[in-house]
Structures are given as structure tokens and as C-alpha cells.
Amino acid sequence: MIRTIATALALAIAGPALAQSAAPAPGAAPVAAKVTYIHAGRLLDRPGQPPRGNSTIIVRDGRIAEVRDGFAAPEGGAALIDLKDRFVLPGLIDLHVHLLGIGGDPMRARLLALTNDDADDLLIGISNARVTIDAGFTTIRDPGDDPRSIRALRDAIERGDVAGPTIVNGGLMLSVTGGHGDGSNGVRADVAEMIIQKQEQVCDGAVDCARAVRRQIALGAQVIKFAATGGVLSNVSGGLGRAMTPEEMRAIVETAHGLGRKVAAHSHAADGTKAALIAGVDTIEHGSFLDDEAIRLFKEKGAWLVPTMLAPRAAVAQARGGALPPAVIPKAEEAAAAAFESHKKAIAAGVKIAFGTDTGVSKHGDNAQEFALMVKAGMKPADAIAAATVNAADALGRKGELGSIEPGKWADIIAVSGDPLSDVTRLESVEFVMRRGAVHKAGGKRQGFPPQ
Incomplete structure (x- = not known):
């Protein structure tokens, strides 16, 4: 009971300060969006439909911003992930x-x-x-x-x-x-x-x-x-x-x-x-x-x-x-x-x-x-x-956020070698994994986490 009362008092006292700290300071510079371009050799952006050929996925702040045909050059200092020789599809x-x-x-x-x-x-x-x-x-x-x-x-x-x-x-x-x-x-x-x-x-x-x-x-x-x-x-x-x-x-x-x-x-x-x-x-x-x-x-x-x-x-x-x-x-x-x-x-x-x-x-x-x-x-x-x-x-109940690579959805993306539409066992060896814009695996190797 004493601990519960103490916690409630602490929250009551800290509440206004927490609210203030969450708000940006007047005149503060906006934080630059983190942008990544992914070049995909083949892209199954919407499972159930045929895959696309050479494509570019643009990821901004952890979400899919755009999917383009061909290999678009990164703009504005955006990072580039090269998966030109891989089959790319949504995270499983x-x-x-x-x-x-x-x-x-x-x-x-x-x-x-x-x-x-x-x-x-x-x-x-x-x-x-x-x-x-x-x-x-x-x-x-x-x-x-x-x-x-x-x-x-x-x-x-x-x-x-x-x-x-x-x-x-x-x-x-x-x-x-x-x-x-x-x-x-x-x-x-x-x-x-x-x-x-x-x-x-x-x-x-x-x-x-x-x-x-x-x-x-x-x-x-x-x-x-x-x-x-x-x-x-x-x-x-x-x-x-x-x-x-x-x-x-x-x-x-x-x-x-x-x-x-x-x-x-x-x-x-x-x-x-x-x-x-x-x-x-x-x-x-x-x-x-x-x-x-x-x-x-x-x-x-x-x-x-x-x-x-x-x-x-x-x-x-x-x-x-x-x-x-x-x-x-x-x-x-x-x-x-x-x-x-x-x-x-x-x-x-x-x-x-x-x-x-x-x-x-x-x-x-x-x-x-x-x-x-x-x-x-x-x-x-x-x-x-x-x-x-x-x-x-x-x-x-989350089809608006997950399951395909479309603008507005989370950037949950994987890549494999070969074609899983011909040989589904290719999915047993995933080489690249991105979740919400953060790379967890690349070139078949686990990446450091949290990402730098």
C-alpha cells in the first residue's frame, strides 16, 4: 500500500514535467528523417500478385514511403541497401x-x-x-x-x-x-x-x-x-x-x-x-x-x-x-x-x-x-x-500495417537468394531482415543491435 501511494504521488508530481519534456522546445530544428533506398532485383511487394522486376523501395522513419520501378539513385544523403541479386518480400x-x-x-x-x-x-x-x-x-x-x-x-x-x-x-x-x-x-x-x-x-x-x-x-x-x-x-x-x-x-x-x-x-x-x-x-x-x-x-x-x-x-x-x-x-x-x-x-x-x-x-x-x-x-x-x-x-486485424510492401506500412522486409515462388524452401535461409526500418541481418549475418 505504501509503495502504491508513493508511486501515485511520484506520477502526480512528475506528470507536468514529463509532459513538458515531451514537447519540442520553441524554435528547435526539426529532426531529419532517416531515409533508406533498397534496390530489389525481384520484388514480391503484394503477395498473391505476380512479383515485380527491378524495383526501389524507399523507407522513411521505419515505414514504406514509396515503391518505384527500376533502380532509383538515393537522394539527399539517403542510405542505400543493394539487394539487386536477391528476391525481396515482406517480413514473415x-x-x-x-x-x-x-x-x-x-x-x-x-x-x-x-x-x-x-x-x-x-x-x-x-x-x-x-x-x-x-x-x-x-x-x-x-x-x-x-x-x-x-x-x-x-x-x-x-x-x-x-x-x-x-x-x-x-x-x-x-x-x-x-x-x-x-x-x-x-x-x-x-x-x-x-x-x-x-x-x-x-x-x-x-x-x-x-x-x-x-x-x-x-x-x-x-x-x-x-x-x-x-x-x-x-x-x-x-x-x-x-x-x-x-x-x-x-x-x-x-x-x-x-x-x-x-x-x-x-x-x-x-x-x-x-x-x-x-x-x-x-x-x-x-x-x-x-x-x-x-x-x-x-x-x-x-x-x-x-x-x-x-x-x-x-x-x-x-x-x-x-x-x-x-x-x-x-x-x-x-x-x-x-x-x-x-x-x-x-x-x-x-x-x-x-x-x-x-x-x-x-x-x-x-x-x-x-x-x-x-x-x-x-x-x-x-x-x-x-x-x-x-x-x-x-x-x-493489422492488414493496414503489415503483410505487404506498400506506402504507409511498416518497413518489414526480407530477402532470399533464388525464387521462393518456385522453391518455397528458399525461405528457410533468409539472408536479409529489416524490421521497421532497422536492419537486423544482412549478407546472411546478424547485425549489431540496437543499430547505430
Whole structure:
């Protein structure tokens, strides 16, 4: 209480001074705009449309100012980046990444859980963020991590204190008691009791689930995620069937939408997916078991499928290798067997697809391996790239800022050798990365950060 009062007094006293310091001094010279010209040999400025030939992108103060045909000479002392021999396209967007903690090594993660706390996970998250942007992903949605830590990482990247992608953060995934997301699953009774007392994201009944949404938003969540069904990696043998009632799902969606947040539903079983779609969810994560009715509802509701094809492949390998609890093994095998065929069916039917990997199950930095799986499931390389740019931006509700290289949008730009429209695996080796006008990688090498 004393600290709270002291903080309030300090803010009250400092407020006028802060306001004055934010205003430019009378007669002060305007700060010169930072301008960069990028010469692109081939430019996919608007994924979904044919690429352009020789082009110049003009970046001013972190945003795209202009795109010209040909190689325009820099004016007024502007910097020049030469990518004449490279294929240039918008920064990639991954809608399902868990940045905090060890990724792709569940045995090590479980061992570290005995000694690590949120501070350790945040430091690991800083490293994961750097690896992620090195891979060409300039924006990610993190739909389930410690609320305070992921918010701190998000804000540090926004300030330019650390390198990483733009983060659209959820808080903790909402779950019913005993569902995928209840941290008390599978632990001894006395430990479970301590966990239960601290879990604010576990909810039962519509009213309680509305409360849980509001709590995660109060902690800084920009998107809400809930577990419509059981999950592969939760240490409980509850299967992958529907876990929440339609009333609970509807309460979550209506509350989140009323507070301006989009909603993602973790869902494997078709019954859970259909109930979530009827409730009005914006994206379905995984969608491992899809029937004709589920596909019809996707198209009727205009919802996005985020397939996360990397995740079941990684989970099966880890389960078979003994790195996951015994309760996980049959669920991993079942989901992996069904997911690929479900995704093929959805793609063929014209369901809207947005890119997401569930990285954190798989190794951070391997996100672009998802593209080859999408193409194997029936997508053209151009469509897979669109899923990770314009489509993902649309699914985030940020298509006015992200997803293409057009005037007014953030200068999130990557470059690769070769043609990813012919060989989508080219995106697994990104050579140049710019986020909001700052170069993070050039010539295949990580650049110093913050940039000088």
C-alpha cells in the first residue's frame, strides 16, 4: 500500500514535467528523417500478385514511403541497401509461437522447470526472439505465455532495447479445470493445490470464463486464446475431445470481442472446432480432425485455420524418443495421423489459411520449415507465402500495417537468394531482415543491435 501511494504521488508530481519534456522546445530544428533506398532485383511487394522486376523501395522513419520501378539513385544523403541479386518480400508472420522457455527439447525444459522461474524464462525468451527475427519472422503472435514476462519482452522490442519480432501477445490460455492448460494436471496433490490457488486462467462456467478473459486483458493480453479441446502435450489422459461447453466458449468470445480482442481456439476434435466456430472464434489453432460440417462452418463464419503442421511432427518424434510423458504418446500419434489429411481437405475446400507453427513445440528458428509442409498438403508456394504475409496480417486485424510492401506500412522486409515462388524452401535461409526500418541481418549475418 505504501509503495502504491508513493508511486501515485511520484506520477502526480512528475506528470507536468514529463509532459513538458515531451514537447519540442520553441524554435528547435526539426529532426531529419532517416531515409533508406533498397534496390530489389525481384520484388514480391503484394503477395498473391505476380512479383515485380527491378524495383526501389524507399523507407522513411521505419515505414514504406514509396515503391518505384527500376533502380532509383538515393537522394539527399539517403542510405542505400543493394539487394539487386536477391528476391525481396515482406517480413514473415507466424501466428503461433511460444517465445518463453526452451523450445524443441521438452526433457530439458521439464528439468529446468525445477530450478527456473519467470526471470529465467524471460532471458531465454530474449534469445528466442533474436533467433526468430534472424529467421525472417518480423511479427509473431504469442498466444500462451506468462502474461507479465511476454508483455515485458513485447515492450522491450517496441522500445528498441532488444532485437526481436513485433509481438502480438496473449496471456495464459484459458482452460477448464482438468483441461489442456490446467497446470495442476498430473502432479501430486499438495503441489496441485498450490497451483490451483494461483491459476487465474482456469475457469468453469460462462460467468467464470468471462472473468478469466477480463483478467488476461488486464494483464496486457492483445489476443485471447482458449482450449476448446484437450491437448497433445498436457499431462493428462483426457484425450483430444471437446473440453468446454458452448456456453463457456460463447462467453469467452463475446467478452473478448467486446473488449476489442480477437480470439484463438486451440482445437483438435471436430466437435470442439465446430462449437468454437459457432461461438464466433477468429482463428482455429491446429484443427487436427475436420469433417465436412467443420469445413462448411469455417467458410460460413469466415474464420481462419492456423494448421501448425510442424507441431505434430515434432511432438511424435519427441514422444517416441521418450522425451514426453506416457500420457502424451497416444494423443501425439492420433493427432499426427489425422492432421495432415484434415489440412489437405481444408486447403482443397478453400478454407482461409493463415501461417502458424506452434514453435516452442518445435525448435525456435525452424519456423520456415512449415512452408514445405503446406505445399505438400496442396498449397502453391505463392499461397503459402500469402498465408504468412497478407493473410496472417488480416487474421491479426493489422492488414493496414503489415503483410505487404506498400506506402504507409511498416518497413518489414526480407530477402532470399533464388525464387521462393518456385522453391518455397528458399525461405528457410533468409539472408536479409529489416524490421521497421532497422536492419537486423544482412549478407546472411546478424547485425549489431540496437543499430547505430
